[in-house]
Amino acid sequence: MLWKPILLALLAPTIHALLRFSCSQLVIERLDPLVNPGISQSPHLHQIIGGNAFNVSMDPAISPADQATCTTCTFSEDTSNYWTAVLFFRARNGTFKRVPIKGNSGFESSSGGMTVYYTPTIASTAAKVTAFKKGFRMIVGNPSYRTEAEAKQFRQLTYTCLQTITTRTGETLDFPKKPCPVGVMVNVRFPTCWDGVNLDSPDHMSHVAYPQSGTFETNGPCPATHPVKVPQLFYEVIWDTTKFNDKALWPEDGSQPFVWSFGDKTGYGNHGDYVFGWKGDALQKAMDSNCNINCPQLKTQSIATGNKCAQKQKVPENIDGWLTELPGGMMVQ
Template sequence: MSRSSKILPGVLVTSALLLTSIGLGTVGAASAPRTTATAVHPGHVRAVSTASSPEDPDGDGYIPANPPVTGATPSTQDPPHRYFHEFQANCSVSHTRPDDPIVYPQQPGKSHDHTFMGNTTTDAGSTTASLSAGGTTCKAPGDLSGYWMPTLYNNDRQILPVGPQVIYYKAGVTDYTSVRPFPKGLRFVVGNPMQSADEFRHHRGFVEGWECGDSYFNTEFPASCPDRADVQLNIRFQAPSCWDGKYLDTPDHKSHMAYPVVKPGTNDNMCPADHPVAVPMIEFKMAFPVNGDMSQVRLASGPGHSFHYDFFNAWDDRTLKALVDHCVVGGLQCDARGYDQTHPEAGAALNADYRLP
């Protein structure tokens, strides 16, 4: 079967254009040459754009890795226990826009509104090359990646995170020494704006849901939060950390990635056989400056349980490898410089300017 004729499980290829406005945006008859309807969750269907782009000229949704990773097998090793194996990417909000270069490439205005962090140039036309030539709001200049999520509103007022937000890069598998950097151009969507509240609550990426004050594990926004200057609305959500080694993107923007599985007879996490490459597990830890009456708080994608986010890797290869090797493989708890204050003898991966020394 040729790559252009592949159909992912749950994907129904339709000849007619989808004209309905849904959580991922509105697809119009004059602007989207092809669309697939994807049954991502039971009872939910969402549009998946298959418009062509410079990185996917045939518009089939598959972007092959070049080169692919071959011969990889999931690691079953159990290295010496280290409680931490992570570093942070601290990135501020750069802009908002109704664009999504992963779901709706080359189709400006087709998505619900997104809040973008990291790369300052991210828009509907973004490619690996354009991001690599852009600027960044991240502390590490080598992190030119695009990070985005649906914009939060209180009534019709945008509520944007203030200052650097915490984006963790962690080991999602027990063998933290097997984690390797993302390939340049890897992109994926975490979560689904069409998910139900129950699906959101039981998503593999769910950590503690929406939090404010002493209220947590909420699938929807709390009705109210303590009206104090030190209280914000928070959420943490984790991404899959196993890659198939073949594609930088797939039509549903998810199937090339997978969450770890439990090694039989143990409590160890390992990558599944069809996604054998362990990569960093991204965890968004976002803080929104809103409290008090929360009854009018919503996401651009809908209610609180529609939360999801996107990642488009454009790290400088050498910088990302230095941080992954030093902090994740090295079993450290690092800041954005790759420095673990509890292990000063290990030094830092980056210098005081957050660049490679």
């Protein structure tokens, strides 16, 4: 895997070990086995990466690692599934166009997807984290949120208006309000404290928590209710908004034109989902080894091989071309 050394300082100045890897697109469709298990089409569209065990329902007693035959991730022992909503451009005439995804720095040949991070330790402490367990799953963010005050409940769900592919400053809680030269990067950082007991919870969030003060990166302590430190799981998704940078295409009032597939035009409803699916103790081994980007303790595959792992939509639906409404008929609000 390629890596540009300057990014380490830009991305995580206080961290001395992390996994950073590419996972290309598995499928884009309206499925959500966490929020809408068993429902053949969830209310809004998602983009999914990882193992090909992703399905309408995913029994927590059965690990994706036991069912997946391939993964889109460059660490081939990772058959987890990671997903977010999908970004759309809304034209002046009210029609919608799906915004494509492009590869991150060092992964330019990837066919979209995400960059995934697992951070095992903090530079200021020798304390290590406990890897997620079989059956573990979680969600961060809330698609119903539309205000800054609501969005602040999740400390690290942000947007970066990319001036270059290595821009890592100027994060905002809402959509950028001006054209971004290289695209819009969506940052999804999950809580890093676990109650140590429950692999999931009814809202898929209560079993995890943010540090009691500060953030994982600043070594904030975990609350007593969630004493177990787990890895900092972090997604970066780069949406190629550049083809829509002509302000003549934007609303006449100058407001930003992008909207999430669940109808959010503010950006405050940013959220992400995760189902753990690493094989055996591979993730714990990587965390204990303090792997720094590359990890000899893990098996890898080429981006080209990962790109070959794909699913067809289980319920075929038109998500390309100019659409008169968002998939599922989601209203913009």
